[in-house]
Amino acid sequence: MTKKAAITVARPRDDVEQLWRSSGFGLEGAAVTLLEAPGDRGTEIHVELQSGPPAGKLGEAVQKLAGSEPLAKLKDDLRRFKQRVETGVIARSEAVPEGELAKRKLKQRPAQPLAESETEKAGV
Amino acid sequence: MRANVWSGRNTVQVENVPDPKILNDRDAIVKISSTAICGSDLHLYDGYVPTIKRGDILGHEFMGEVVEIGKGVGNLRVGDRVVVPFPIACGKCWFCKHELYSVCENSNPNAGIAEKLFGHSTAGIFGYSHITGGYAGGQAEYARVPYADVGPIKIEDDLPDEQVLFLSDVFPTGFFGADLCDISGGEVIAVFGAGPVGQFAIASAVMLGAERVIAIDRYEYRLAMARNKAGATDVIDFSLDADIVEQLKEMTGGRGPDAVIDAVGMEAAHGHGALHAVERIKQANRSETDRGHALRDAILACRPGGIVSVMGVYGGLMDKFPTGAFMNKGLQLRTGQAPVQKYLKPLYERIRNGEIDPSFVVTHRLGLDQAPDGFETFKHKQDDCVKVVLKP
Numbered sequence: 001m002t003k004k005a006a007i008t009v010a011r012p013r014d015d016v017e018q019l020w021r022s023s024g025f026g027l028e029g030a031a032v033t034l035l036e037a038p039g040d041r042g043t044e045i046h047v048e049l050q051s052g053p054p055a056g057k058l059g060e061a062v063q064k065l066a067g068s069e070p071l072a073k074l075k076d077d078l079r080r081f082k083q084r085v086e087t088g089v090i091a092r093s094e095a096v097p098e099g100e101l102a103k104r105k106l107k108q109r110p111a112q113p114l115a116e117s118e119t120e121k122a123g124v
Numbered sequence: 125m126r127a128n129v130w131s132g133r134n135t136v137q138v139e140n141v142p143d144p145k146i147l148n149d150r151d152a153i154v155k156i157s158s159t160a161i162c163g164s165d166l167h168l169y170d171g172y173v174p175t176i177k178r179g180d181i182l183g184h185e186f187m188g189e190v191v192e193i194g195k196g197v198g199n200l201r202v203g204d205r206v207v208v209p210f211p212i213a214c215g216k217c218w219f220c221k222h223e224l225y226s227v228c229e230n231s232n233p234n235a236g237i238a239e240k241l242f243g244h245s246t247a248g249i250f251g252y253s254h255i256t257g258g259y260a261g262g263q264a265e266y267a268r269v270p271y272a273d274v275g276p277i278k279i280e281d282d283l284p285d286e287q288v289l290f291l292s293d294v295f296p297t298g299f300f301g302a303d304l305c306d307i308s309g310g311e312v313i314a315v316f317g318a319g320p321v322g323q324f325a326i327a328s329a330v331m332l333g334a335e336r337v338i339a340i341d342r343y344e345y346r347l348a349m350a351r352n353k354a355g356a357t358d359v360i361d362f363s364l365d366a367d368i369v370e371q372l373k374e375m376t377g378g379r380g381p382d383a384v385i386d387a388v389g390m391e392a393a394h395g396h397g398a399l400h401a402v403e404r405i406k407q408a409n410r411s412e413t414d415r416g417h418a419l420r421d422a423i424l425a426c427r428p429g430g431i432v433s434v435m436g437v438y439g440g441l442m443d444k445f446p447t448g449a450f451m452n453k454g455l456q457l458r459t460g461q462a463p464v465q466k467y468l469k470p471l472y473e474r475i476r477n478g479e480i481d482p483s484f485v486v487t488h489r490l491g492l493d494q495a496p497d498g499f500e501t502f503k504h505k506q507d508d509c510v511k512v513v514l515k516p
Contacts, residue, residue: 010218041218083230087214089148095258096233110179111258113144124147
C-alpha cells in the first residue's frame with residue numbers, strides 16, 4: 001500500500017513553504033516536496049511517509065480500525081492545512097464538529113446542532 | 125428549536141433539538157422564514173442515499189433573517205434578509221474562483237468518505253446526508269450558515285418569500301440545466317420530468333431563446349403547469365404512451381431534440397416492464413443505486429451531436445448505460461450539482477425585472493410541524509402537489 005499523499009493549495013510556492021514551516025507540522029519520518037502546479041493552480045504538497053507501522057501488518061490493521069493510521073492522519077492534516085491557508089477556518093459540520101477526522105468516519109454525530117456540553121469537547 | 129429530522133426510511137418527524145451555534149468566524153445563524161421540500165429530499169426520504177443517519181435535520185432550500193454573525197463575516201448584518209444557496213462553498217479555492225462552487229474543495233468535512241465513492245470530494249450541502257458533509261439542514265427554525273460572507277444573497281426589496289426562496293436551489297438548478305444546452309435561438313429542447321426543477325428548466329430554456337420546449341411527465345397536472353406557467357410548447361404524457369423516444373422523434377421531424385435535460389434522477393418511474401422490475405430489485409438489495417430510465421431515453425432521443433444535460437440527482441452506479449448510442453452519435457454529457465452562487469445575482473435580477481415569478485410552482489403551504497404530511501403528499505403526488513413550502 002502506498003504511503004504517499006498529496007494536495008494542491010491555491011497559493012504561490014514561496015507562500016506555501018513559509019506557511020508550511022510556521023504551521024508546526026511534526027511529520028516525523030516524512031519527506032515533503034513542494035512543487036509549482038501547472039497554470040494558475042498553486043502549489044502541490046507531496047508527502048511520503050517513510051517509517052512503517054509499529055507492528056507490521058497487524059499493527060497497520062489495528063491502526064486502520066482505530067482511524068489512527070499514519071496515512072489517514074496525514075491526509076486529515078493536509079486537508080486541514082489547505083483549509084486554514086485558503087479559507088482561514090477549518091470546515092466543521094454538525095456531524096463532524098472537529099473537522100475532517102479519519103476516526104470520525106464510522107461514528108458520526110447526527111447532523112443537528114451540538115448541545116452546550118459538546119462544543120467544548122469538539123474543540124470549538 | 126423545532127426541526128424536521130430523518131428517522132428511518134419513509135419517516136421524518138419534527139423534534140426539539142438544540143439551537144445552532146457559531147462554530148467558525150465565517151458562520152452566520154439565520155432565523156428561517158420559509159423553507160421548502162426538494163425533490164432530491166425524496167431520495168433521502170426513500171432511503172436511496174446511503175450515508176443518511178437517524179436524527180439528521182433535512183432541508184437545503186431556505187431563507188430568513190440573519191440573527192448572529194461570526195467576526196469574519198463583514199458583508200452581512202444582523203437583521204439582513206437572505207436566501208441561502210444549497211451548496212456550501214468557501215469562495216477561496218481554485219474551484220470556487222472558477223465559479224465551480226458545487227465542487228468546492230474545502231467545505232466538506234467528510235471529504236474522505238466522498239473520495240471513496242466519487243474519486244474526489246464535492247462541496248458540502250445542507251441537510252443532505254454525511255457524504256456531503258453532515259451539515260444540519262434548513263427545515264428548522266434556525267440554521268448555521270458556513271462561509272456566510274460568500275454564500276447568501278441579500279434581498280433588499282420587499283418581494284415576498286415565495287418569489288425569491290427558490291434562488292436557493294430549484295430555479296438556479298433548472299437554469300443551469302438549460303444553460304448547459306448552449307441555446308442560441310431556434311433549438312428544440314426536451315425536458316424529462318415536470319417537477320420543480322423541470323418547470324424551471326423549461327422556463328429557463330424559453331428565456332434563453334429555445335424555439336420549442338417539450339415537457340415529459342406522467343402527471344397531467346404537472347404537464348398543464350409546464351404548458352400554462354413555464355412555457356412548454358409541447359407535452360408528452362408517458363402514462364398514455366411509454367415510447368418517449370419514438371414520440372420525440374416524431375415531434376421533431378425525425379431529427380430528435382437538439383438537447384435533452386434529465387430533471388428526473390435515480391428514481392425514474394417509467395421504463396420498460398422487465399428492466400424496471402430488475403432495477404427495483406437491484407436497488408433494494410443495493411447492487412445498483414441508480415435507476416436510469418430517464419437518462420437512457422434522453423441519450424437515445426437526443427439528436428446526433430447534441431447535448432444531454434443531467435440535473436436529476438444520481439448517487440452511485442447505474443446499469444445498462446447506452447454507451448453505443450452515446451459514443452456513436454457523438455453526444456456531450458454535461459452535468460453537476462448547480463453552482464448556485466454563480467447564478468444568484470443574474471437570476472435575482474430576472475425576478476426583480478419581472479421576467480419570471482418563480483412562485484408559480486408552489487402548490488402547498490404548510491407549517492414546519494406538518495413537514496411529515498408534506499413529504500407524504502409530495503412523494504405520492506397527492507392533491508396535485510408540485511412544491512411544498514414550510515413556514516417555521
